[in-house]
Amino acid sequence: MNEKLKKLINKEISKYPSDKKQSAVIAALAIMQNNRGWLSEEDISEVSKYLEMPEIAVLEVATFYNMFDLQPVGKYKISICTNISCMLRNSDEIVEHLKNKLKINFNEVTKDGKFCLKESECMGACGGAPLLTINNQKMYENLDIPKIDSLLKELK
Amino acid sequence: MVKVKINGKTIKVEKKSTIIEVADSNDIEIPRFCYHKKLSIAANCRMCLVEVKNFPKPLPACATYVSEGMEIFTKSKQTKACQQDVMEFLLINHPLDCPICDQGGECDLQDTAMSFGSPKSRYTEEKRVVLNKNLGPLVSTDLNRCIQCSRCVRFLQEVGGMQELGLIGRGEHAEISAYVEKSVESEISGNIIDLCPVGALTSKPFRYSARTWEMARKSTISPHDSLGSNIEAHVKDGNVMRILPKENEDINECWISDRDRFSYLGVNHDSRIKKPLVKQGNVLKEIDWEDALQIIESKLHPIRNNFKEDDIAFFGSDQLTLEEGFLLKKISEHFSSNQVNYNPKIHVNYVSNPHLNIKINEIESFDSVILIGSNLRDENPLILQRLRKMTLNNKKIDLIHYEDQDLQLQLDHKLIKPIEKIEKSILEILEIALDHKKAKKNQTTESGLAEKLKTQNVLILIGQDFVSRESILGYGEMLNQLVKKSSTSIGFLPTGANSVGLNQIFNDKNDVDNKSYKASITFNHEPEHDSIDEDLHKEIIKKSSFNILISAYQTKQDKSYDLILPSCSHFENEGSFVNLENKLQTFTQVIPPKHESKPLWKILRVLGNYVECDNFNYESCTAVKKDAVKGLLSNKNNNLELINKQSKNNNKIFKFSINNSDPMVRRSKALQDIEHLRSTR
Amino acid sequence: MNEIIDKNIDFMDTKDFFKICLRTQDLKNPGSIKTYQSLGGYGQIAKILESKIDPQELINEIKISGLRGRGGAGFPTGIKWSFMPRDYDGTKYIVCNSDEGEPGTFKDRDIIRHNPHQLIEGMIIAAYIMNAQVGFNYIHGEIWEDYKFFEKALDDARKAGFLGKNILGSGFDFELHAVHGYGAYICGEETALIESIEGKKGQPRYKPPFPATYGIYGQPTNVNNTETFASIPWIIEHGGQAFMAHGVENSGGTKIFSVSGHVEKPGNYEIQLGMTFKQLLNEAGGVWKGRKLKAVIPGGPSTPVLPAEIIMDATLDYDGLSRLGSSVGAGSMIIMDDSTCMVKALKRLSYFFYEESCGQCTPCREGTGWVYRIINRIYNGKATLEDLQLLTDVSKKISGRTICALGDAAATPVLSFIKYFRNDFEDFIKHKKTVS
């Protein structure tokens, strides 16, 4: 864990009482994941040491929350919502298109290691359905097929 | 007190009790899986749902506190429907192959399904498949059977003090796991086997070796620590197949340590001595008992061999029973010997009869406990568990020690310094607490602890490490003053199964000296592991001309003995131990003696006869006990009685390690495997 | 009874759109502290601190306003706040629940990005009223950019002296932090959210004890929805009566409806409670592509679906919808036109609850999976008519027997879909598809 990561995590820790470091575990894991792209065993152990909590308790958290990935997800993780509001706005078509274009199924990574496709639950932005996020951070809304095509081109 | 009605019957109950507690104490059956009286309430299995008047939904009996006028129905239509439905849900993903399950015949799920379930399942989909995990040498998993009650997780976290297992993933996919390929290493982890209401966690060593109905159940006492855990041995074909706890709220509650549970695996170890052995030249030769006793008569008879005072050295063991100790004392007196190392792990030279002074179940009534110099995790994990429970109830534990200890509980103060310095700190704490001395201006840990001693109801627990050291003479008197002045109590934590009993029998005996003896007898221990003075033992054996070992197992030093007699292992023996709270517990034989071994009390009795001890015609162990208990202290004594036996003492400290505590434990493969895993971390 | 209904309908026809929580939405730089202050923002907390207004007085005002929790359950906010112990030695917490993850819910996001300071001011007022020292806003992990935006808003508020120690020189301290989830719908449940803040899996706690006595780290804690907090400054400014007047009896004030699915203009619409459904649908541009309305889930999947015939006459307020057998919920209105396959829709919703069940209690963990598998079987043409009965039965056995309300929520769509659209399901079983 380098100094930059520590600094980010410390900021999260500072939100909680001094004897309740473990409260920052979700944030700390998210920071580690942003760094590597996914969470390795080493990341989990480091967070456990840093927050002084049992490794298994960190693993429990890392496996409970959907946005954590314990396997490599390629350079761009595309999480696409297929829940009802998106479904009603034809997210199925977008999914099909992505699968065909990238030649992968959900939870697979493209051969070049660039893309991974994840099916996601409601992201709380259904007014912009259908939608997706890239690497948990950037959201793209009101998708249609041309938009997907240009997005894929953008992602180098 | 409040009045509630259960199934139409009015009862008065404690206000702060849950429905399930009320039901349990009134013999009203409410099925449950996640609830366990010693664990936090999870209310997750929903098996205990009951109908309560004026509540629109059924309530979990385990998590619902009673209130005045509450009307509970444990057998109503609604309650029964809930039970059936939960059962149906639980079974949809649970294998229905009880005949091949290790838990079959003693499974809560199976029993509950019989009494509360519905006869047929309407679930036609595929069942969940969960891969098994390797949790180490003690606990075996069959996770398809897991019903996610979380008892194991809660136990290790709350009672074990360290979360070693978790439910990872979520929803239907959640599964019990340790962290990536880690094993479960708590000293009391085996209890999760008992806690698991289904066959998901079972005993790895026991696995598939017997069915529950094939085994006879025999009660006994565990011989590995001074708690004297009540245990039940399950026996088949003359062998102990497994050990389970026997509930005794005042001693071990419903737990046992892994050492208690798995030591039986050492009973049939290859190194068991099968017949008496005599040294001829440089080899040990098997002989008959009769011949062995002849040798004893000729070599040991005090008159014929012209033994004088202190011509024979005795090396006992803290696992000797009261009866064995008593016979040994009589024999030693017959030899006019004053020198018996009855507890080779410790020098009991400064405190007379160190024991707990209070009842075990009184420990938790103190506001706070100051633990001085005990490695409790190794020495007495179930006492430690009680301290942990105290911290969960917001009571405070402090540690004073000469080396850092991870007790896996939240400490209030921790004072760790090298041994001489820590002894000075203890002095200082007591001086401040007794107002002999003013505290330094800036708050130190010492002054903090002293303040606590002044203001709170504190129990000071002193481990065996400090009992062995002369320095206790320096602060012992102050401890006594403190007891008089405040609500402080002092207790000691002896380590051996019968340390307290033997202390009382041998209180007027001295340690073996470093001088020449004509003969020596070593009982049931291996000095290289079990003695604070291994070198002394070696030297004496070298110097004396006739050395006997009476033991269940061959040892590394076998060749230094002239005669070796096979004694029984604990489970083949009978007798009594006095535990750390001074409670006498008697146990009987669980399995017949292996090979030609004999119970030690019998060996001693015959040996006594051969050397012509007086009044030695005991017909039974019970008869020995009758005489032996006469000298025991009955009262509890809050003061510590300082003595000074003036024996030579090197102030050494015995390094205690849980799975190296006695010969049987050292021969239990599973325990040694877990020890190996722990030490390689 | 009739009289009341009639009166309501009369009254309702006059209801229009009126913005309270989203009042900055159409301004320039809607989310900035400047914009908020230009509307008199932070004036209320300043006034309160200045004149040290008695918290009890403020609670009364909130009670008068008729404000009900906007997170779904609709519990009266004023009453809830009075449950917090007044005198308490340790830290007390307030938590804003911005974890909206129930399908179709996206209103809190717009408050966070378009009017964060009103939320912040609402929370400061709440903290003052309940004498809480620390607050958290727990934000759904998927709206990351909005989370970041809110952190910045907090910084601005801190710099302006509205947060931290000795706020506006009053001696009152309150620190507010933004924290985020990372993909778990169940963390919207308030006790799961508390566990999550403590750094654990989001598994709901058994209640009682309620958060007001045993919340974060065992300390008294009050959890409210984002919209609930964001309504507070306006209520304090204009009085409870005025807020009430924007709604109808039992349903004070305005409420955001998140309209999604088959409408021309999906989005958030803040309405005065009591408005008719027709009016809202109209405002949202009507049914998508001019198709016919088939069904509406008025308040999110945990509220029963209503077929077009029934919803068309609805007024949008707590009593209005409950009279029709559904509920306002979180105001997550999902519109389905006549091209919708109800089996597929229910399959997706059931999959959601199955996926999102935290798994601790038996009926929910085992039941949601079972339900999903049966519907899947129907969808794949492998079911019999008896399976519909089984489906209903299993759902009923989940409902009311779980630790948290997710169990009930999971049962609701199943029961209501089958109740109103049984034909669709029977068709599917008989013909392996919907005949429409």
Ligand SMILES: Cc1cc2nc3c(=O)[nH]c(=O)nc-3n(C[C@H](O)[C@H](O)[C@H](O)COP(=O)(O)O)c2cc1C
């Ligand atoms: C499964 C489940 C999910 C929930 N999700 C949310 C949510 O996303 N946002 C929310 O405000 N309340 C949610 N709630 C309701 C909260 O538990 C809680 O009642 C609410 O935050 C209280 O705020 P209010 O009184 O202001 O409505 C959820 C409840 C359940 C059972």
Ligand code: SF4
């Ligand atoms: S109802 Fe479901 S989500 Fe709620 S506690 Fe139970 S298992 Fe968890």
Ligand code: FES
């Ligand atoms: S025993 Fe009460 S819910 Fe499990």
